[in-house]
Amino acid sequence: MLHPALGDQPIPAVRLTFALLLSLLTCTGHAEAPDRAALMRAHRGGELHLTAYQPAGTIDPQINYIADFWQIYFVTQDGLVTFRKAEGADGLQIVPDLAEALPDITDDGRTYTFHLRQNLKFSTGQPITVADVVASYRRMFKVLGPNVGSWYNIIVGADGCLKNPATCTLDGGVVGDPAAGTVTIHLTHADSEFAQKIALPFASILPADTPPHDLGTTPPAATGPYMIQSYDPVRDMVLVRNPYFHQWSEAAQPDGFADRIHYRYGLQAESEVSAVENGSQDWMSDPPPLDRLAEIGGSYTSLAHIHPLLAYYYLMLNTRLPPFDKVEARRAMAFAVNRKVTVNLYGGPALGTPICQLLPKGLAGYAPYCPYTKNPGEAWSAPDLAQARALVKASGTAGMKVTIVCSDREVERAMGVYLQSVLSDIGYDASVHSISYNIRDPYMENSSNHVQVGLTDWYQDYPSPSDFLNVLLSCASFHPGSDASINMSEFCDPAIDADMQQAMTTALTDLNAANTQWTAIDRKLTDLAPLVTLFQINKLDLVSARVGHFRSSPLFHFIFSEAWVR
């Protein structure tokens, strides 16, 4: 699960449409290619000033799982493949990175063969070799990265590595041929999403001699246009140009415009807004406080950039605890929530779009569906309290005590108080329990805490329906008593699990058919309402007036290497 630093923001419909059209019309980076050299000559240089209230932990790319630092890795690290550094739908495309081309996939989808590019070097000056690639995949297991057990466990030899990480060899799983310059990855079974998974920072290629433990604050060797020069979690991070970088693929890793990037920590969001408005900082990581949004929307429109995300806020309803062990009670909640109100509490209609279903708009398999509204159909229009109350009555759960858990962040706490009133309205004895944002998800995920209903959000790791449906609601995602049990609703339906496995298998050969299957699964799950989705999130980036060529990836958001400051 990818946790962003904080909320995010939205966009007016006209602007959103324009942005999507623009991305569809221009997209590919190739259209800009002829001009890029000229742009680079005109704008190369200067220092980009970034700011955040707090850093995001370790800078080990194979361990860190926080969006703020994935943005950093997007311009410092590379894998065999990556997501195109582009806006809109193009940003979801997998392109070859350190590999010369996309892999040759053979053996019914179980063998991936990559040809490593030649003459590339790490920021240390060492050449990037086949041995480094093999060692990096082993290191993923040696440092026990967050998702090795769920994403990369299909690599042959992964079982042994998970049991004994220190001695991991991935024997027979990742095989290098230095003479041929190839790396072959063998899987125990085909996975239609494997290429997406190895395009993420966890699969970054590091020198073979990188210590097999968390790097903490020690900068990793870089392969991208920038390298981390220093990192002090209390104060700042400094990125400078990687002296050994040369652009090998504009789509995968374009050269950066700014010479230096200074990421400063410690400013409160209020101060960050002022700093960006007055130009002393160029971009703020944290979402602007709600009270400053009107000011930004009124007086600083040119500094605001709004992008739709594959992410949403949702309510997890515990399907194993009363009252939400009854499907009628869950549906009642879905009918009762006024999603427009939650959007307003989040910052207004520009920052969120009400939804009812589990697949967000923009993702393959998405087909508009909203049964939980007045006049059910494709879009949410208004809550239906009468229907909700009738369902609560039918479920026989009226009057039960229900505690909604939310984080102590201002937006979520406000939504929590509102949702408590909704629960009261439909007949429950409701209370709200706010907890630190830092423990929000682990607390809700642990079944020992007996959370009945909780407010949280979900951001895609990679753009696939399974990253929402399978990850959030499969039987395998529920681990009783664990802080790492993403299936907070404790939902498990073997029949739907089988459907999801079928869709993932179908995707190996027929993506369109798979998407149709995902659409059907989305509807089934939406009807069962283990989650109540509230609104899809749009992200607001506030950048200073001196920043030009702002580009935002749908996955990694602001692409630092693409912005110029002179």
Added chain:
Amino acid sequence: MTARDSPWNVAFSRLAGDRAAMASLIGLFLIVLACALAPFYARFVAHSDPFRPNLDGSIVVGGHTEDILQAAQNPLHLGSAPIGPTWGGQYLLGADGQGRDVAARLLYGGRNSLLIAGAATVICLFLAAVVGIVAGFLGGWVDQVFSRLLDILWAFPVYLLAISLSVVLISSSLHIGPITLGANSLLLPIGIIGIVYVPYVARPVRGHVLTLAQSDFVLAATGLGVPNRRILVRDILPNVAPTLIVFAPLVMALNLLTESALSFLQIGVQPPAASWGTIIADGQTLIYSRPLVAVAPGLAIIATVLCLNVLGDGLRDALDPRAKLRVRA
């Protein structure tokens, strides 16, 4: 000595002659009265439920219908803000981020703040009196035990101790046998705040009792074989009472501030209930667009604490004979 010249009558007449103290007493009375009338205000004046969000409601102001939660009028449609002060019956001071009437919540919040502060004061003074008097009068190992316990309690910074206790108890609730106090129970902040200030009162009480225990009238009573319990009740307690009375408003002021701090940090009064601290927290996010949401409870706290402190000073002057001597000199 006539009845009119009794120490208590003298003290009352001194207090009545202290204009600042009397003004504070009246101010305090008005604040308490206003808060006590919160349900009346909410029902008959504000016509609103101060605990229920009203985010999609609207009211008529000056003949125009206005949304309670108003979308910001800007090109990007960014942000929204609750309705501001109408200076009328409904939404006199505007709405908070949940669309609730701030004035009504201010009065309800005052009820909780004053109730918690007042009840915690009673608990604090009672415990401090018991510990201070017993330790000071009995001395020996009893004094040693109580004094060390007070030392331990005193070793913790007050706010750190209160925050720690609140976080633990509000997160996990307090279970005492069959009784469970949940996060929403006001007894939790009352108990926590009542305990953390005990050493600050018990210490001076103990010192006072140590002096009294060596005074002639106590030694005489002891020599005559008067039981300890009678000495404590008839001789010690009446002499300690003025000290406790002087402490009362001052401790209540501290308790009010502590309660506000805990509630501001979301570990005191829990939503949807209100206290002045929670309303300030609610207003924190509206400080640019609707500053009155945070300012109004802040002013209420300042006014109440000021009244309590001035009253405390007045009581000290009225009950302290040496202070009178100094004035006469």
